[in-house]
Amino acid sequence: MKKQQVVIVGGGFGGIKAALELANDSRFSITLISDRNTFRYYPTLYHTATGGLQRQSSLPLAELFQDKPVTIVEGSMTAADRKARTVTLQDGRVYTYDSLVLALGVVTNYFGIPGMQELSYSVKSIEEITRFKTHVHDWLVDEGKPDPHYVIVGGGPTGIEVAGALPDYMKKVLQWHGIKHRAIHVDLIEGSPRLLPRFPKDASRMITRRLKRQGVKIHAGKVVQGLTADSLTVSGAPIRSHTVVWTAGVTNHPFYKEAGFQLTPRGKVTTDMYLQAEDNVYVIGDNANTPFSGMAQTALYDGAYVAKNLKRKASGKDPKGYGVKKPITVIPVGEKWAAVQWGGLRMYGWLGWVLRQAGDYVGYRDYQPWWKAYKQWLTEFGREESCEVCKAALAAGK
Secondary structure: OOEEEEEEEEEHHHHHHHHHHHHHOOOOOEEEEEHHHHHHHHHHHHHHHHOOOHHHHHHHHHHHHHOOOOOEEEOOEEEEEEEOEEEOOOOOOEOOEEEEEOOEEEEOOOOOOHHHHHOOOOOOOOHHHHHHHHHHHHHHHHHHHOOOEEEOOOOHHHHHHHHHHHHHHHHHHHHHHOOOOOOOOEEEEEEOOOOOOOOOHHHHHHHHHHHHOOEEEEEEEEOOEOOOOOEEEOOOOEEEEEEEEEEOOOEEEOOHOOOOEHHHHOEOOOOOOHHHHHHHOEEOOOHHHOOOOOHHHHHHHHHHHOOOHHHHHHHHOOOOOOOOOOOEEEEOOEEEEEEEEEEOEEEHHHHHHHHHHHHHHHHHHOOHHHHHHHHHHHHHHHHHHOHHHHHHHHHHHH
């Protein structure tokens, strides 16, 4: 029998999960197209940005799909002809599909704030993390002292995770550079009246209390108006800083609008009860208009769901409708402390941190054999012992 050609665009949680679920079914020929050759494990990027090992957040796609019958293509999709059932990459390569799975992820949205895109830092990729770390270390070499103010913009999970880990990280960086301890000010800016505006108030209250104990100053209900090389303007008042980390906003990938997909007012792609945007075109994860779109667990669930329905279709069975699955939310705030929201259950502190560690192992296990997942999970307890970024900064300063 002729194999069904399944093209998956996007090397994140959803795309990888769909490819892995279909890989061992001989009825399918799978092509995975990604604009990078590594998989980002987003839940631990904040830890990599604050001294953790790169390996915990980044894994080569070739290693993930070792011994799997999946064709990995590195490139950016520029067009999808849904009538001809082809996708075209930026370099002109064309791939034909019977079923297309789109999992493109989101892009950063700076909301048009002057200077923010050019001057702020981010922790959404290894490249951006490297830029942030290099700046921190270069500043210490050039000035002989740390930037006194580090400002995080965005009181969502990522902003909270970075803000909670940054004070301890900076203490270690000063030690690596042989600089006496100095006061480090970390400010967290949120436009809503409280942190985590979509979460229960008690979770917001407990996390705010924890951050304050970590020495983080909270600015809630404040509007960010502009960024220069020396300061951030917040509700008309300047905060002097040379290190502003933007975690505040994302928007759906622009491809969907450019390609004429039907979008909701929030910019998400409208799908049917099978996550189809059009016949044989599936949109999953962050891009789809589902209740918990934007969560890694949702993307994994979506990828597995679409793969199962493609198998049912290949067997001549009717597809099953999409069932919403509420994810578990775990937000770490500093060393060995996390807030957990699991349905109606709330959990805070060390026990929450333990649950987060267990959750990360389960997350790694979703796309690797148990022994590889365990090996990667252990990297969460390692740090940059030799601080290669420090060495490079110090060498450049000599």
